[in-house]
Every structure is written in C-alpha cells, then in structure tokens.
Amino acid sequence: MTHLNETQLEDLLAGQPEPQAARHAEACDACRACLDEARATRERLRSTFAGVTASAALRARVQAAMGAEAALGRQPHRPHMRVFGLPVNRWSGLAAAAVLALAVLVPLAMQLAKPETALATQEFAALHGRNLERHAAGSMFASEQPGAIAEHLKGRLGFAPAMPADTETAAVCACCVQSFKGDAAATYLVRTQQGVLSVIVIRDPPDALGLPDRHERGGKTYWSDASAACRVAAVRLGEHTYCAVGRVPVESLVDVLAKLSPPEQ
Amino acid sequence: MADSETLRDEVVEHLDTLLRAALALTGRRERAEDLVQATALKAIEGARTFRPGSNVRAWLLRILRNTWIDEVRHARVVGPTIPAEEALLAGPEEPEPTSWSNAADLLENFSDEQIIGALRELPDDQRLTLYLTDVEGLDHAEVAKVLDVAVGTIKSRTARARTLLRQRLHAHARDLGFVERMQQ
Numbered sequence: 014m015t016h017l018n019e020t021q022l023e024d025l026l027a028g029q030p031e032p033q034a035a036r037h038a039e040a041c042d043a044c045r046a047c048l049d050e051a052r053a054t055r056e057r058l059r060s061t062f063a064g065v066t067a068s069a070a071l072r073a074r075v076q077a078a079m080g081a082e083a084a085l086g087r088q089p090h091r092p093h094m095r096v097f098g099l100p101v102n103r104w105s106g107l108a109a110a111a112v113l114a115l116a117v118l119v120p121l122a123m124q125l126a127k128p129e130t131a132l133a134t135q136e137f138a139a140l141h142g143r144n145l146e147r148h149a150a151g152s153m154f155a156s157e158q159p160g161a162i163a164e165h166l167k168g169r170l171g172f173a174p175a176m177p178a179d180t181e182t183a184a185v186c187a188c189c190v191q192s193f194k195g196d197a198a199a200t201y202l203v204r205t206q207q208g209v210l211s212v213i214v215i216r217d218p219p220d221a222l223g224l225p226d227r228h229e230r231g232g233k234t235y236w237s238d239a240s241a242a243c244r245v246a247a248v249r250l251g252e253h254t255y256c257a258v259g260r261v262p263v264e265s266l267v268d269v270l271a272k273l274s275p276p277e278q
Numbered sequence: 279m280a281d282s283e284t285l286r287d288e289v290v291e292h293l294d295t296l297l298r299a300a301l302a303l304t305g306r307r308e309r310a311e312d313l314v315q316a317t318a319l320k321a322i323e324g325a326r327t328f329r330p331g332s333n334v335r336a337w338l339l340r341i342l343r344n345t346w347i348d349e350v351r352h353a354r355v356v357g358p359t360i361p362a363e364e365a366l367l368a369g370p371e372e373p374e375p376t377s378w379s380n381a382a383d384l385l386e387n388f389s390d391e392q393i394i395g396a397l398r399e400l401p402d403d404q405r406l407t408l409y410l411t412d413v414e415g416l417d418h419a420e421v422a423k424v425l426d427v428a429v430g431t432i433k434s435r436t437a438r439a440r441t442l443l444r445q446r447l448h449a450h451a452r453d454l455g456f457v458e459r460m461q462q
Contacts, residue, residue: 019437067293
C-alpha cells in the first residue's frame with residue numbers, strides 16, 4: 014500500500030479510519046509521523062483558543078444590540094402612522110431600546126466598563142459597526158449626494174443635518190436613523206482617504222458624553238476619545254452634536270467635522 | 279421560526295464559540311467582537327429562517343462566516359475600513375516542504391498570538407475549516423453543513439490547511455531562530 018492520502022489521514026485523526034488505513038498507519042513510520050504532527054498541531058490550536066471567552070462587556074453589548082434590533086423589528090411593507098417622520102412602531106422600538114440600554118449599559122459602565130474608555134465611545138463604536146454592517150447588507154439609504162442624504166434624514170427626523178462641504182476629501186455614501194440612548198439619531202457614512210467613518214447626530218451636548226479630551230480649533234470646541242481602536246470626535250453645531258466615529262486618527266475625524274456645512278435652520 | 283427571546287438566549291449561549299471563530303477569521307480581538315455583534319444582529323433579523331430543533335451552533339457559525347465574507351467584500355468597495363492586508367483572501371503560496379522531528383516541542387515555542395497570526399495567513403475558508411474541525415471539534419459532516427461544501431472537500435481542505443499552517447510556523451520558527459536552538 015502507498016502512503017495514506019489526505020482523506021485517510023483525516024479519517025484517522027477523527028477516529029474513523031478504514032481498517033486498511035489503520036493497519037498501514039501502525040506499520041508505516043512516515044505516516045505515523047504525519048499523524049503525530051497533525052495531532053500536535055491540533056492540540057496547539059486547541060490550547061491557543063482555550064482561554065478565549067466572551068467578556069461580560071461583550072455579552073452586555075451584544076444583548077443590548079439584539080434587544081434593540083428585536084424591538085425595532087423591520088416591517089417594511091406595512092404602512093405606518095408616522096410621528097415626526099418616524100413610524101409609530103419605530104418610536105416604541107426606540108423606547109424599548111432605550112430601556113435596554115439603560116438597564117444593561119449603565120450598570121455595565123458603573124461596574125465593568127474600562128475606565129479609560131467612555132461609555133459613549135463604546136456605544137458610538139457599536140453604532141458605527143452597525144452602520145457598516147447595514148450598508149454591506151444594502152439596508153441603508155444610499156446616495157453619494159449630500160443633498161439627497163440630508164433630504165432623506167429630514168424626511169425621517171424633521172431636520173436636515175450638516176453635511177461635508179468638501180466631497181473630494183469626505184464623500185457621503187449612505188444614511189439611516191439609529192437609536193442613541195433611546196433617542197432617534199441621524200447617522201451617515203463618510204468615505205475618506207483614511208477609511209470609512211460614521212457621523213452620528215445627537216441632541217446631547219458634547220460635554221455630557223464623557224469624552225476625555227478637549228481642544229479648540231477654528232473657534233470651535235472639539236471633544237474626543239482616542240483610547241479605543243474606534244475613535245470618536247464631537248462638536249456642537251446648532252442644536253445638535255455631531256460625532257465622527259471610526260478607526261481613523263482623531264485628527265481625521267476632526268477634519269471631517271470641521272468641514273461640515275451648517276445645518277438648515 | 280424561533281421566537282426572538284429564545285433566539286437571543288441561544289446566541290448568548292454560543293457567544294464563546296462565535297468569538298473564537300471570529301478571532302480565527304479576523305486575527306484581532308476587537309474586530310472579532312465587532313463581527314460577533316454583527317452576526318448576532320443578523321441572527322435576529324433572520325430569525326424566520328431558523329428552524330427550532332435544528333443545529334443552532336452550525337446556523338450561527340454559518341451566519342458568522344457569511345457576515346465576514348460580506349465585510350471583506352464591502353471593504354473592497356467602500357475603502358480601507360479593514361486594513362488592506364486583512365481584506366485579501368490570499369491563496370496559499372508554495373512554501374518549502376517541511377518535516378518536524380519534534381512538532382509538539384516546536385509548537386510550544388510560539389505564543390498564542392503567533393499561532394493566531396500564522397492562522398491568519400491561511401485563506402479564509404481553510405482557516406475556518408481548520409478551526410471548526412480542530413478547535414471546535416465539529417465532525418466533517420457538520421463543518422460541511424456550515425460551509426456548504428461536500429464532506430470530501432472538508433477533509434482535504436482540513437489536511438491542506440493544517441499542512442500550510444505547519445509550513446508557515448516552520449518558516450517563522452526559522453526566522454525566530456527556534457529551529458537552530460532546538461537542533462543545538
């Protein structure tokens with residue numbers, strides 16, 4: 014018999030060998046060495062991943078996100094009564110998301126959250142992740158025209174948020190409405206040379222977000238948090254706070270915020 | 279179709295498995311956590327496609343794998359959210375054949391991060407196949423169901439992935455001087 018092929022070796026490793034292959038393995042030093050190497054690799058892989066478990070923070074984050082998703086429950090073909098541009102069932106969903114966020118994330122912030130990373134930063138990172146995931150799934154409103162994005166969000170929330178003025182360096186590509194602390198938040202994706210980031214528009218003032226760093230630029234105050242891989246910068250424009258979120262340097266986030274054209278009044 | 283609450287409980291129950299699989303795919307803890315969250319959301323969105331009584335773990339792993347593929351494709355379209363090197367589904371190069379006389383000893387020289395790094399050098403489907411077979415201990419038929427390929431393909435893919443991983447590690451061992459040290 015020639016040496017064992019890949020399939021026979023795999024069957025042996027899985028403990029389901031053909032009798033002939035098992036006999037060969039007993040007699041053949043070369044095949045036994047192959048099996049020993051494969052077993053050693055398998056054991057090393059197992060030990061590598063043995064200590065990998067989901068942290069309490071991840072469990073809470075996933076549970077909150079799933080709760081919000083379940084509460085928002087998409088029913089795109091059914092006509093809805095709308096309040097301030099949002100379907101009524103969405104408002105109840107957002108309220109449920111708010112309860113979940115308060116019930117899960119606030120205690121987490123007090124007990125488990127890393128002290129160096131603001132809770133808001135973690136929430137913004139989660140929203141940004143959802144934006145990317147939804148954009149990939151084609152479930153965001155997509156347009157490369159800032160005017161179309163602003164108009165779409167105005168139809169949903171009653172106001173047109175500020176948009177990047179320089180589309181050469183910051184090109185919008187999609188938008189949607191998400192929930193931040195139970196409130197509807199306009200959000201859109203911006204493509205820059207450094208990467209894709211989300212701009213999230215919220216009512217909370219920036220100084221209430223717990224972002225640790227603060228600096229002045231062009232007469233405006235910017236708050237930021239660079240402690241996590243997904244960084245955040247925020248600035249107040251009119252009645253809203255604009256938060257740029259992404260895995261890019263804070264300076265790039267501030268660049269995008271600094272070039273937002275004022276919202277329509 | 280499972281009710282949403284039951285499904286959420288199932289997802290939470292399998293978070294460790296999902297996180298490990300995500301780490302095998304992404305190679306980075308933070309990206310793995312993002313992938314797990316995206317997978318959980320897709321599971322809730324796709325609750326109607328889940329049949330109670332069927333294999334939840336396999337269903338979730340399949341969603342995770344598809345989410346990762348979508349993310350890599352998306353990164354190619356919208357830009358470098360994922361570093362370019364991560365987005366590449368590189369095919370295997372042809373490394374030199376290797377033979378280990380003391381495989382277990384050699385493997386112990388590597389840190390867990392180095393093992394995960396070497397795993398990341400394998401093509402996506404190879405490393406997920408190897409991960410599901412060797413780490414999660416799924417049988418070949420279960421892995422075939424997750425990845426939607428024939429059982430025979432899984433067997434040969436697992437063997438090739440393991441060989442490729444050993445070759446990568448051997449190359450790193452040479453670079454790091456482990457081989458020479460062990461031969462002295």
